[in-house]
Amino acid sequence: MSGDWTDDQNDAIVADYFEMLADDEAGRPYSKAEHNRRLQSQIGRPRGSIEYKHQNISAVLKGLGESWIPGYKPAFNFQKSLEDAVARWLVSHPSWITGESRPALMPIQSRVRSVAPLWIGPPPTHSNVPPPVELEQMTAIANKFDVAGRDARNRALGRAGEERVIAHERLILMSANRSDLAKRVRWVSNEDGDGAGYDVESFEIDGRARLIEVKTTNGWERTPFYVSRNELAVAESRRSEWCLVRIWNFAREPRAFEIRPPLSAHVALTPTSFVASML
Template identity: 65%
Template sequence: MAADWTDEENDAIVADYFSMLADDLVGRSYSKAEHNRLLQAATGRARGSIEFKHRNISAVLQALGETWIPGYKPAFNFQSSLVDVVNRWLDRHPDWLVPIARLGEGVAPAVFAEEAILWIGPPPTQTNRPPPAELEQMAAIARKYDVAERDARNRVLGSAGEERVLAHEHANLRAAGRTDLANRVRWTSHVDGDGAGYDIESFEPDGDKRLIEVKTTNGWERTPFHITRNELEVADAQCEDWRLMRLWNFSREPRAFELRPPLRAHVSLIATNFQAMIL
């Protein structure tokens, strides 16, 4: 039985993985076989072991709410130390968490093209959940590293997601022949700040209001997210109009699904902090 990978070996393969992922995201060609050969020389590990470790890294990135290399399908039951190594790499490269920085200087992100209407599919369900052991492993990692909080703090990611949904709402209404309504769509959080309980005020083609709260991640569709007490209260008070637009896979090909109140019918709400008052 092969010995566990050392921290030095994990550091080497994680750095190599992100080098390939950076090329993959901007469409630059690279050779997986050449990367594998160089790692064999550096670590003494076999080709198959390196391939499987790359798949382990994909699984860790999925759990951390990050994108991964599609050619390395996530494989679970990895060393717990691998999660620390990947997270350490992300801490040392904070610009990686800013989606625009990955596209390269001077590259215009296609995701902001106003004519592009978002792919909006059904939300995740019980029937398409991963196996329980995988889901629990990913959930434990997401809790430990507070993936939802990291996405919530990423102002560039959040603003870019809102801008992408704003473009979608404009394009969707224009495609429906409602330019009059498209011209009235309002980026509320950008103009008025975050206190409204939603980010965008838009419309259905029939004129009904859409009050959209946008939650954006580079990760997969089950990546956890934060929601504030104010947002929940507005969702309950304006349940006919309020929508949560979950935008995922943002750094590659943004996709989305919508949740309508009551949110407790769709998600498990977990209290993560408390207000303390002196007795």
């Protein structure tokens, strides 16, 4: 069989991919070869075509700010019909996004209490930007499906990321013999609400204030995120204290980078809404 894939074929391989992805994230053994043979029988496509389509699905998930199966390296220039099939699966399985049915996200509480410090590296720069075709497709998918808004609305993911940063901050302070400061680290957004313009109140080793806004995604380091007008205002008024910690790849192996004001030196800030007042 040749030509474009049908919706039924796309839906079948996407469902099979997520079955493997769930096993992969949970550390359960599974056989890619067996999955491939089963799909060959089910959808009438050859082994190589199925393998490459798995790589296409990884690319779609990358654009959607989701994790993917490491053994299927993202392959781009995929068809829009596949993009739609992945979106259909996610819509019909909302608990995957929220983490309720996701093996790697379910034991969040126990993991946060026993974690090591976060791996914090440099933020993405122009020097390590992906090839233009890849970046264009990733950006288009992220904008089309409002990936930044989805992550912002995912309260479970956001809270888990904030907890992870709190644990990290306390560990860093305690390792520097500043248990006095570690005890004073506060989860501001949980205790006082979201109006402060930052989520965590921590400290530098020398006692200076450290105000942290946390942005979390299961996707790659270039997954877009929302920044509120209030967060920007606080970042500007308290430049020496405020920072943004971006956690990515949260479902698998959380990594992070930190950026400090002015944010415009690190990210492109695009207005997404306007207040309309009657004339």
